[in-house]
Amino acid sequence: MAEKFCVTITHCRTDGDKATLGFVVANAAQGSEKETMIFLSCDGVYCAVKGEAEKIDEGTPFAPLKELVTKFVNAGGKIWVCTPCLKKRGLTEDDLVEGATPAGGAALVEWLASGSPSVAY
Template structure:
């Protein structure tokens, strides 16, 4: 087992339940000692921008912003798809603290190192 886990998150306000559950699972993975990455892509790229997640709170879960902050504080990595972010007219100045803009090659490299992956 590689000890690596990737959550590919393709949703944001378009499906707040999936966006929230993605970070719940990511927090569980990082808490269990996995090197964990959340890859924000497609609509999920919006979550990489400051203030966007502040008002997302699905019933039965902690607020999304809190889940994201906990994940980063626990040592998880947030990668934002570069072309997805640019397509949405977002810039590095908009990027949340703790996130990194990456290209697809970075994700492929992580997966080829044996990372398990799940998509929301």
């Protein structure tokens, strides 16, 4: 069984439900003692932009996105944010929440090449 897990999220402002569900699954993987990484691309980069996660609350039974992000980071989960996607939106590493790191496609490929399963939202 794989010891790593990857969740890719391409939505935040455009579909808070997909962003929320992605972080729910990532927290479940991290809680199952999988080394878990979230890769944010396209609109999904906003999940890691300061002040943006606070705007997403899909309601019961889900926790607000901000709580899910904080829980994931505090549990040791990794958040990688697509560098070109940040640049396209005029964002920099300084705009990101603590625990989020810019990363390119090569880093994602390397993670997946290790045998990590992946789901996408």
